Amino acid sequence: MSVTFSAMQAPLPPIEDRGGPSQPLLIARGLRKEFRLADGLFGGRTVVHAVDDLSLTVNKGETVGIVGESGCGKSTAARLIAGITPADDGEVVFDGESFWTPRTRIDAERRRAIQMVFQDSASSLNPRMTLTETLAFGPRAHGVPTAVARTYARDLLAAVGLPPSRFAERYPIQLSGGQRQRVNIARALAIRPRLLILDEPVSALDKSVEAQVLNLLVALREELSLSYVFISHDLNVVRYIADRVVVMYLGQVVEEATSAQIFAAPRHPYTRALFASKPSLDPRRRIEAPPLTGDPPDPVNPPSGCRFRTRCPIAEAVCAAAKPPLAAAAPEGEGHKVACWAAQPGSGHSLAPRPMGALQ
Amino acid sequence: MHGTFDSSDIDAVIVPVRHFSYRRVVLGRFMRQPIAMTAALILLAIVLAAIFANVVAPADPFQTRVARRLAVIGTEGRWLGGDELGRDVLSRLIYGGRISLSMAVLPVAIGLFVGGFLGILAGYAGGRTNMAIMRAMDVFYAFPSILLAVAIAGALGPGMMNGIIALSMVFIPPIARMAESVTTQVRSYEFVIAARLSGASTGRILREHVLSNVAGPILVFASSQVSVSIIAASGLSFLGLGVSPPYPDWGLMLSALRQSIYVNPWVAALPGAMIFICSVCFNLVSDGVRRAMEVRR
Amino acid sequence: MNALARIISEGSGAAPSPMLSIAGLNVAYRGGAGWTPVVRGVDLALAPGRSLVLLGESGSGKSVTLRAIIGLLREEGARVDGEVRVGGRDVNAMAPDELLKLRGNEVGFxxxxxxxxxxxxxxxxxxxxxxxxxxxxxxxRQAMATARELFDLVQIPSAERRLKAYPNELSGGLRQRAMIAMAMSCDPRLLLADEPTTALDATVQIQVLLLLREIQKERGTAMVFVTHDLGVAAEIADEVAVMYAGRIVEQGDAAQVLLNPSHPYTHALTGCVVQGSYRDHRLGELAGAPPDLAQLPPGCSFAPRCARRQEDCRLTDPARRPVAPRHDVACLHAADLPAGTAGGR
Known part of the structure; x- marks a missing residue:
């Protein structure tokens, strides 16, 4: 009974691959976004550096996880990449061609290459539209005749596991959270994107439903050769779905590595603390001391130098003096990058590895 | 196993679909509110009477009879008394509904279209467009509504058309402000962002996603303004800035009859009572609609 | 005598009278046509100083059970049957002013x-x-001094300054600590917690969990903790009661229930958790969704989703029965499960 995407007659053409398999699907460079909050009676301004110099590469068929706590800028990053929030600086290159720069707008036809799936909420679907109307909207906007789009919408429902005979004419309020999330995914896929940005797609769901949705996402990724940017605060979920992981703290990337590398040997003290804060699931092996104390600082006044230093167990004078660059972590080879003075040879941090010259 | 897509087991356990139309639900909830329903029925009666005034009214509202001047309530042929020229007050009240209600509803309707359009535009566009539109609205907002209506009507001169124009100007800013605030909210919802991501044009998004979600609150707000409008419209006529004699209008009648308030207070109070009843009823009805539209879980 | 009460009296020589005991609790809310049951026959007992986690997904009745303990449900228009005793006194029989006293003095929320x-x-x-x-x-003056001590208890740094702060001036973690301080202000013997760490970041969540554990140890407070998160349950629970569709389907010692689940639902839940799973391993999943409480299926309410259901599951609503000491399960076929009674301790 199941309809699959590959068997479906999609009314929109696929987006042609231009750069070939070695060309990264998405390159985001130096993304920057400040939010200005009008503050106080006399027009004093406070500035929140929501995203500060974020660069990200997503290869074809790859899933990149972005991990961090609330306020670390991961959701803003998602909206910047998708071009929903205009960036102050930076650029996004999609399959070798410019997607946007601060001065150019995104072409309506090319825009469909990147779609988003949001956290399940009451406002993730239009409460006044039936599921068919919701799913037909995108294709219609791209010139697909209404009747064709509606038929296609029913196929889409079937493909995400919602039998159209029962679901086509329902309104969002008549769905459970997991079902709504399936519709959210179908809506994003309706116009045949190549990259899905998933912003906490399973965070609002119950655990048993979470597994259903994750399994669906994995199956769709393979079937449609999609790439994902998967944003979550849940390390277990990211570990399950991502090939590569980016850890953010207060608007900056602090560590980046393959899933295997980072879960085997996290290098940044924040990443370590984050991993250590994960409950064990075994009542006989409980966490005995909190890995970190205190809350993340106010992003309006981030600490100088390394933004993590106020909570960092190994902070030293050098950490306050300058911001550590995101650089290759010393012993590991490729792909593992960390922004921590303690990992930079010759940084002056007492735990830093000796510079290569000194070793010989 | 591709079990994910097989959802034959989902059905056994999920809420049975209740196919319902949103409008029917709201209507049903509205009808379960006795006070709002009563108000709606009273309004309906007044409106129907005004529309079919030539059938309902017992006498010609323009026919004067000296003998019946200021006739008391219950006089034969002048069941609700006679006015200062001996015309039938009951018939004039019924006919008066035509003008008074039009003067109350039309400005709000105009305000709804113009203010709604401006507000949705400002709310969806945001940024500078929003600033320009909303600051312009604020200029009008600075004056009390009645004062503003009087000032504009005074500048335009008396007459029903000018009264309606003056009142429309009064109702555009508050409705625009209301529309702006709900649109700003809806604009931030994920389904609107998803629609923008899909590459749909702004016009299409406004038509299909935004309008259906902001129309309800804006309409309810506008309908609550009718109760203000009816008083303002009567006020203009009372001051001689609206309809001119001999046309029957509640505000005008009140103005004329107030001189006989010591002779025949009950008759003089009647047009005022009509204004009061309509205003309160409009208020109760719009309140009832608002309550019926509330999302309950 | 229900199994759990027996277990507790067996547990230690001089049986401590339970801090909390719930027997045959039924709660229904007015729904579309008639009453919709949300809690169906819950029995619980909790000894002083112990912590019990009510584990379940949304709509399982866990929060409602929690609110029943301080008699909040009648005020919400629910129909409540059964017995809820806090420190031996029946909550459902209390007058409104007694309830208020109970909420402030004996029970913190x-x-x-x-x-x-x-x-x-x-x-x-x-x-x-x-x-x-x-x-x-x-x-x-005395009260302020106590407040200061409480802030130390919940480990709020710069307590003097924070006492003078308004709630919105504090971060999420500090606010949660402040609320715990408030709940502890009258030194309650029973603390009720409704998903207190769900909205917090991971690094802050574990701090709050550890804090609660510490407070419990220090003050000997009993605690009922509601969560949907197995990891949180593992960190905080002495005992776990798993709820599904308004019933407790499995209850027992935390390690027993979480590591050797006997009920197919608990089993599936632990299988759903992405803990330690790697890419490309299909997650164990639980098909379907919880039942509509207004139209419960006959027999065991989990049967429609149960991988191990048999003919008789649709006929009988299983009662709770012990499968091991301190571990009972409401499933007709619990003994057939591979995991389960095998010595988990």
């Missing part, structure tokens, strides 16, 4: 969202002192 308990227009210190004055009748 922590919500998911601190702002529901903290008034945004008053300073936090004043709010806590106010509670203390009201319930204990001490002087304001």
């Amino acid at each position: 922590i919500f998911q969202e601190p702002m529901t308990a903290l008034d945004p227009v008053f300073r936090i210190g004043d709010q806590i002192a106010e509670t203390i004055v009201q319930h204990r009748g001490t002087s304001w």
